[in-house]
Amino acid sequence: MQKIRFLIPAGALLILSGFFACNDSFEDYSGNPQDCLAFSTDTLAFDTVLTTVNSPVKAFMVYNPNKRPLLISSIRLAEGANSNFKINVDGFAGADFKDIEIRGNDSLFVLVDVKPAETGQATPALFYDYIVFTTHQSVQQKVVLQAYGQDVYKHRELVLDKDTILSDSKPFLIYDSLVVSEGVTAEIREGITFYMGNNAQVIVHGTLKIRGTVEKPVTFRGSRTDKMLIYPYDLIPGQWSGIRFDSLSYGNEFENAHIRNGKYGMSFAASEPDKEKMKMKNVVLTNASGFLLEAINCNISAENCEFSNAKDYLLALGGGRYQFTHCTIANYYPQVTSEAGWGTGNSQTIYLTDEVESFDGEPSVHYPVLSFEVSNSIIAGDRPTSGININLKDELSEPFNFLHCVFTNKTPDKTYIRYTGCITEAEADSLFKKADYVNEKHEFWPVYDFRLSETSPARNAAKLEISEQIPLDIKGINRLEDGLPDAGAYEFVVESEEN
Secondary structure (H helix, E strand, O other): OOOOOOOOOHHHHHHHOOOOOOOOOOOOOOOOOOOOOEEOOOEEEEEEEEOOOOOOOEEEEEEEOOOOOEEEEEEEEOOHHHOOEEEEEOOEEEOEEEEEEEOOOEEEEEEEEEOOOOOOOOOOEEEEEEEEEEEOOOEEEEEEEEEEEEOOEEEOOEEEOOOEEEOOOOOEEEOOEEEEOOOOEEEEEOOOEEEEOOOOEEEEOOEEEEEOOOOOOEEEEEOOOOEEOOEEHHHOOOOEOEEEEOOOOOOEEEEEEEEEOEOOOEEEOOOOOOOOOEEEEEEEEEEEOOOOEEEEEEEEEEEOOEEEEEOOOOEEEEEEEEEEEOOEEEEOOOOOOOOOOOOOOOOOOEEEEOEEOOOOOOOOEEOOEEEEEEEOOEEEEOOHHHOOEEEOOOOOOOOEEEEOOEEOOOOOOOOOEEEEOOEOOOOOOOOEEEOOOEOOOOOEOOOOEEEEOOOOOOOOOOOHHHHOOOOEOOOOOEOOOOOOOOOOOOOOOOHHHOO
């Protein structure tokens, strides 16, 4: 038997404890060519793997379903040492193994990983190989290996220190940070995906403008493309840090962006509320293991945006000016503690205050809330704590406006807010297509769809005159076609007509 040092990650050693080593005392190998091996899979497929980056290890089992032992004369990669795949058999790494013995009615593991070579193209390329098992000197059986490899630009501490336009469609892998320097404007064009490594973050000292399209949004997500147990990592929060804007950053514009699975979504440091901090349009900000958007004394506007699912508040706002139009603000964060990445939250939606606590032992800082308006929007959650929480020390000369909005909870006291044409205490499970976290088998499965259900109370609930200023929804659907626009970011369409 070929003796090669075992090179797989230490985390896989527990799996290897079940391997069956060679045993020279085996006798009476089957010579019947009908006595074949069986496999737990005929194709071992990897999700999209970033090129030149080692994938996680996958495994499959090889069975001898026969009573007599078998001698596997050869286990080899068809591409040999040139293969993009690596295998470990019986505790050893290599590309070609000889004389592997397997008892009757016994099994062994084969571990596989892949490190695709660069392809020089923007779209994923298919890589494949075969593991060829030879028994009885001539009987061959194969297990297919396949993976899609995606070329990426890889960066550590990527600093944009001059005005920059990123327009290449090839993704970026950011290991630790992407920094926009003070005084610099960075523009990101349509279709670019940023794979963010563990604890990686975007830090904006200057100005960041995202110019995605409905068909080709700009995406920020975690770098893991595999699964944790049965859950794709792209569904699990806390995969990277988030996007942080410092006090001197103004004029930021995000259009058609999907930002998901961070420890937080966006964080805005204390600023001057008479200067526009951020303007968002057609943004999906979702699935954070902390708060989703936190802003101190900022000037922020958002239209056609989805703010959804965070362990803490979706919108935590301290002082400043804020306007939200045709937004879906929905917190149905999973109430589970046993699944890694999640944890019990309170499904809180909006917190508005004029007193911001200090974390360095200093007294809290007072920032007046100068304006706050929400129109044609949905504020929803699945818990009693999903309502709006307003904590103001200042007396208001005029209440803030909520215009033609839909709430799942009771609304705050009218001391703070003027309600016009609003729907309150809507059924939490009636608004959206899918706002729970179980699948058809009643298993935990954190997939949501915040488009409107056919019977949603948000249908036809928007004010037409406001919708006329934003005629297309987040998906590019005309919300004015029937003259009865819906509240929230998504206009309802019949299933067969959906984009």
